[in-house]
Amino acid sequence: MLINTGVPTREQLDRLLPSPERRARGPYAMVECFQEIPCNPCSTACPFDAILPMKDINEIPAIDLDRCTGCGICAGVCPGLAIFIIDESKKDGTATVTIPYEFRPLPEKGETVNAVNREGDVIGDATVTRVLASKRTKTPLITVEVPAELVHDVRFISLIDEQSFSDDTSSESQKSPVSHETAPKTDDEDEIIICRCEGLTLRVIRDLIREGYTTVDEIKRISRAGMGPCQARTCGPLIAAEIARMTGQQVAEIQPSAHRAPVKPLPIEFFLGGDSE
């Protein structure tokens, strides 16, 4: 599902697809925007009013494909990089897709690159036919040619034989490609720091909850969590969430700890404005 994976469903995509006649006629924009967020650069930037004006800035953009020329201006201004220009009019078994690509280095015209789908998997080769780096929007638009049957799946490219990022300090941070299988176990209680000021790990907090300290205030008094320089800004919500999880309550039911600013004696001159007069 989109909300969990970032990948729209086939149904959501099919609803965007223009009629077969429109697809055969020339390039058009696929506005793959599915969430109501306050954002409208696509509709204000379109010189042909093809992306319809919004009554409410939260609206999902609606496109009039008879007015759309496939110029690509919307693809360059979309902050979510959610707009692609598709051209299926060539009828020689190939089609082009124009992709906003905010990475360096840029590919070159004629270069063969990996064609990547919405899930992030390489599904074939693509040939770069145009690299447009507009000074105005700064988001480079890369047009690639792909087999026509892949044009609705290819939504990103990656460069072949991209040299891996290396740092002269790489010996201290030797990176292996992170996959979900090899990533460090996120449940490692001794590695996860809950309170950064007092150096308390998840294990310390869980042990306290198991011992019966089941309010944020009790944990603060026994462990000092929340009494350091950050004053519970980092650990407070994390401890509340852990208590909720372990005691089967809703986080909203967990009271935050009492906030008492650190106190220290001050000379009376401080309040009188500094002069000892």
Next chain:
Amino acid sequence: MRDRRITEHPILDFKTGEVIHFTFDGKPMEGREGDTIASALHANGVKVLGYHFITNRPRGFYCAIGNCSSCLMIVNGKSNVRTCTEPLRPGMVVETQTDRGVPDDV
């Protein structure tokens, strides 16, 4: 010395300001106008900003907005300075902090 700053970025332009000299644990270092203390240290390859006073674990950038306590250092003799948001100034004496620090006098 290799500068670890981002020089090429698809969207943003980074202006480099005047050179600012400061010291870290006695070592002379160079930052740029507009740096925070921690960003200048990172540009110099210093990623460990301190050690926790109980666990002794190294601490580095964490929130980078002045919220957490991960980047506290001693600056010009004053402890518990949030170096991620404190602007770098010429001649600053920056030191690693390994204790709770001392409350400053008013």
